[in-house]
Amino acid sequence: MHNAFWDHLKEQLSATPPDFSCALELLKEIKEILLSLLLPRQSRLRSEVEDALAADLLQREAERGDLNIPRLSKCVLSMMTLLCAPVRDEAVQKLDGITDSALLLRGIFQVLGLMKMDMRNYTLQSRQPHLREHSILHERAHSSCGSVLFGSPQFVDRLKRSAHALTEDFDSRPEEAMLAVSEQVSQEIHQSLKSMGLAPLSSDNTASLMGQLQDIAHAQNCVRSVIDQRIHLFLKCCLVLGVQRSLLDLPGGLSLIEAELAELGQRFVNLTHHNQQVFGPYYTEILKTLIPLGQAPQTGVESL
Template sequence: MPDVEKSVPPKDLGDSEGRSCKPETSGPPHEDKSGPEDPPPCSLEGKVKETVHNAFWDHLKEQLSATPPDFSCALELLKEIKEILLSLLLPRQNRLRTEIEEALDTDLLKQEAEHGALKVLYLSKYVLNMMALLCAPLRDEAVQKLENITDPVWLLRGIFQVLGLMKMDMVNYTIQSLQPHLQEHSIQYERAKFQELLNKQPSLLNHTTKWLTQAAADLTMSPPTCPDTSDSSSLAGPSPNEATNNSEPLSPTMVLCQGFLNLLLWDPENEEFPETLLMDRTRLQELKSQLHQLTIMASVLLVASSFSGSVLFGSPQFVDKLKRITKSLLEDFHSRPEEAILTVSEQVSQEIHQSLKNMGLVALSSDNTASLMGQLQNIAKKENCVHSVIDQRIRLFLKCCLVLGVQRSLLDLPGGLTLIEAELAELGQKFVNLTHHNQQVFGPYYTEILETLISPTQALETKVESV
């Protein structure tokens, strides 16, 4: 099934009798995928299914080739094709609906078949013209290829394959259209259920209140700020120079952003997890793990670049290879951190040494190799200066993502993070999506809590986003 998120609305929603509004989807023509996902072709189930399909089309060919021809299977196929075409129409496309009903009238086709006058190829060509009118732009090429087929059996088979894709296009478009309504319903439902629990347990927000209180306190210390923007001055909190004598009012939005960031540092042993985020706790732990992996990866690349120069790191292929090596070797980091980072240091050093040698450059000396491996092994330690700086910069990036959005935050990445830009974008988007949904559901509760933590005047300036 094509990815729903990749579907796009049709070009023209105003044409009541023209191209039907279905999204574009990707994928080669294949048998109808409206049901469960097809089994692998090499599997027993896949082979059985393919055999059944081939047997059906062979049987249809035998019927049409008989004298006189037998149109029983063809009639069933045309009936199903008619139903699919009608299902692809929008409610307002009444003229097309009437045209299809008349052109593929079941009773009329049955009478023609009884008199041996059913024009299967002619009707198939009509269906193709209708498909060209109704399909999404991405299906135009597949439909055009069918127009060159003159064998009625192969043509019908191709029609069913493309119609299967068109059905999924319509399903995707329908789901995409319903997503805002489903999301709204989900937000209202989650909030209503939480309110029911809160009515029974008035202390249900105690941990949430404590969490936001700590976030507000953290902002009075020395937080890093996002890059200067037209609207970030009120959201980014005080600068380091203002930390000890902060005259700027706290922003409710920034307090909440700081709270979300603090969750990525949460001690697993601390049971006072915010009540409003319990459903997201597992996903937050996964993001925390990804953040740690990216910290080490960026640190490894930064240290490695200082030993290999711009020649190697000017090659995207070389950088990608180091990233793949580091990522694969860090999968077992939590279970055996020392062994994992030792293996990383060995593999990265070896890759740099060999690549320099292959390019005819001066390879690493034994002393440089030992120094490189030593520095790479120290990266795993949180007190390591490279580890610490990269970790702070990634958290600053995530903070900016919450305030400014992912794309704007990528425009001015702190030093040392440009080599992991794609990975950062993925992490940032996941974090933004999670926090945005949570904020939509629990925004009213956060606003009420923050009003008690921030002066009434400022609390009115910026309400927490809610629905």
């Protein structure tokens, strides 16, 4: 809370007669914090907190002008001593020496904030094994769904046909093309998961998937750049090693389009060889004029 609140609280408690309106709100919040720190089995202590800080009782005492802040603070401190972690013992003990009611309530509220943080940390630590196990099972479930879908040749072929048809105008209208692809892929996945009796993708996962697909429309998209580089690497390997040997060591992320790459690689090799046979003599003469005699590489055009 801001200093202005505590200054106002001090003014109210110092007035004649004292004004307990802020103190009542603060005591109500202190009660809620204390109750939040209790474990389910601590029913007796819960009853003590409820009785000592009962809102209607405090309201009546405030109206009579005899709300005893020091007594209530002592009661709260005794409860805090029972509930706090050992690391907070010293802080609670220091509060016991404060005689100013406003300062004491401020100190109580601050230490209770630390105790709430301690309880949150304890709860997280105690639940960590369960959360880890839940996370593992969750990831396995989603990974199984992906494995089932993309392990189905029919599903993969259907996606390929759809994507191929929808990206015919990719060069001229990439954003429109990828928007259509993202919608179609989302629909295909939804229908396939439903037909297989598997859990559907969450709305967040669906939105994330569609967003990633639509981002491919941008030339600087990292996935698009990586796949482009790997396809170029594969084609270079085809020229050096041949198509079949290159397919044995296919770069990551290209396995689902292996058949298409095999066809592309063979056409690329055939075209390159045809180009070599037709224009090889011309290339040789050009290279002779560019490379000094004796420095020509051991593998010339004929080696392609």
